[in-house]
Amino acid sequence: MFKKVTRYIVSQMDPDGRLAPVENSGQQDRFRPLCLLTQKRKQNTIFRSDPYYEYTEFKLDSVLLPGKDGKSTESLLPSEDGPDSSQFGLTKVTVDKVKGDLSISVDGASVELKGGGSLSQAFSIKMKKKAIPMDLLESVRKNRKINMDHSFIQQLQRTGADLFLVYEILEASEETVYKEDTKAELSFLAKIFAKFFGEGSTEHIESAVIPKGCTLAFRAIQMKISKGEWELSYFKERPTPVTGISFLEIPTPKLGAVDREVKQYCGIFSELPSGLRVMFLNTITAVMRDRNLFQELSQKMEGVLEKTDGYELKIKSPDLKDLLSTLENSPRDRRLQLAKGITYTLDALAELLDNQLLLLLESLERKIVSQQLQLVGKLLEHELKKVDMPFRVDASLLSFPRKEDQTLTMTLVELSRVKLREDGSAEPMEWPFEVVAALYVALYALNLLSGPK
Template sequence: MFKRVTQSVVNQMDPRGDLVPVRSILDHEHFRPLCLVRRKKKAIFRSSPCYKRTWYTLDDVLLPGEDDKSTESLFPHGGGQDSSQYTIKKSARDRVDGSLSFCVNSTSIELKGAASLSKGWSIKLEKSHIPVPKLEALKTERKINVNHSFIQQLKKIQQDLYVVHEAIETSEEASYEESTEAEGSFVTQLFAKFCAKGTRENKQSITIPKSCTLAFRAIQLGITDGSWDLYYFPKENESTFVSDGFSQGQLGALEKEVKENCQIFSMLSSNLLVIFLKAIKAVMRDRNLFEELTQKMEAVLDETGSCELKTESPDLKDLLSSLQGSPRHLLLKLAEAIAYALDALDELTEYQLLLLLESLEKKIVSQQLKLVKSILEHDTEHGNGHFSMDASLLSSQEEEQKLTIAMVEMSGVKLQKDGSAVWTQEAFSAVAALYVSLYTLDLLSNSH
């Protein structure tokens, strides 16, 4: 829920800029001004950069200055808060009534019902920032402690480093609530195979504390010996420890990227494919498992030596055991592939993940992959527009058609049974994430 709020804040305040949403409320303190962050590996399916916390601030890795002046003096008004405040409000209520008829095992079933979704919030915000000229002045006053263990490790693995210089924070406590109601002779969120009478109500809410960071801006650092610099316009070959650019392509670039990252899955034995698929399906159902596997893969990629992979989860135990016994070079490739796949799955909605799981059960993932690829052959990256595609790429089974159409629409492309379609603005990233997810599941299910 927090991720939906922060993304909405960024969309309203800076839809075309470089403001980055904080993805987890547990990490918000690590994205305040002067915090050091690392940028995750670039991926075409991400519309904005994604950063990871480091637990350190710029002050932690700088040598003391001559006057031992506190970095608090870098902030305007001494405390970091901007005098200007902003209030963002959002509310929505949708209601859908309808019916559906289909056959299961020669039995005709008619489903009738109504569903409503409401959500709303109002948040007061203020900007916390350090003027860039003051950061520039700090470069001459204080040097980097190149003997700091964190700096030494980053240099060894050649990881780029960024410093947060601006953050959007809540100026008072705020609440966000979602409420879903469904009633009638059939109550479900998916294409589940059960029928019941009754009413279902689901409410979710989150309280966002005062001074919680919702979004931020960061600048790449350049470190040479004890000196440091700020890269305002980093070039493609410019990294932190020498002395990041990104060109978003269309389908060709996406296919190249996904093959480079995931082709290692095609080299796995049948037994390992079963183990890998079982773990991925488990994390798609359980957010806690998703976070656990993500953190362990990042630990493998960040670790310069050996990394012990243990878990209390029976769903992840076989996967982590197989990785633990792999040679180091193979372990890194597999961890990179898993992390890349998880990043793509993380861009999908909760309902899309459930629809993907059902698609696996119905063995239609390979067909869906061809469909999504055909969508990406059109210019979904720019503007709004209509296009037509081969309707035969949709399953001939009505229930499977509905499932696929619903999943694609959640990525911003409205699709009709006759092959006509319309994409919404900036649908490319969402459709690309769906393509990567389908590609990965197709490889792991060995369906081709």
């Protein structure tokens, strides 16, 4: 739910595409000004053109040699009321079938619905922008060199990973609670939550508390290091398209483009023998239940791709042991192909909400993934980059043996920002293409690994 809020904020507040949402509330302290980040990979996908940032344990001062004045870079941090700090608010209200009046207070702090309408979503958040003055950062760059003997810097040099510095953030100025009204679909979702995690609090999966001072989004600038000197990349580089797919040739990406990409990366799974498919599927579903395990597998796969020879794949976790052992004993080219397929699948799953992962796990047990894949494929045949452009899909794709299967599927799709009705009518909400494409990739991989052997 936190991810849902921060992504919405970025979609509304980002004029130049350099603002990145913090997608896990437990990691917000890792994306403060002067924190150092690495970029997960230069490879872009059709469902994610923005870079993946990974936090490190270091700040800028940690890797710089001492300056002549003995000052720490912490002095660069913006003050609460300094010239590089500003405050503003954002209010989101979604109302279905309004028969009364909707009123929003002048300061944006409260939302009230009068009459016979039904409020499905509402939140109002006050934010503060904090930025490090670039002229001060440039002064530090000229006067302090990088400590090339630092173990972190030496590791960066060996791996060739890109280094980034957080220089601006959006943070919450006051505590905010985001809630969604309880619907039949979400009550059903609560039951699934209880099934997989032993607790069924609808409030838990429908709300997010954002504390005061929480980092919501950030901007990072690349640092390029050479022989102790460092430069800052002030201009955003043009993203590199996925091999074999030119985004310029596809003005409105649809099913064909997504299908080509997913087959490029996940096609290797179809070559696995039955036993290995089951093992791969068990590993993927295990990490879908556990975010820490998810991160661990993702990092291991990045290690395989970055260090193609002699990379240690030993691990203590029993949920990952068999898969990593299989990769370690595979020929180099095949190991790389499998690592790319796993990483691509994990990237798609990372784009989805936690609630969607629960619904996918339930869909696997109900054996309805194949039909869901067909349905989501039909959604991708339509224009999903224009909001409020209704269309229709074949209603038979929403016909399931059990009513709960239909409810589950419609909820899964609606969480991807496309509202579906039983008659096949569909309505895009809030630029859904990327998340629908990610859902298609996730369904494709799960269907391939769980299908007939």
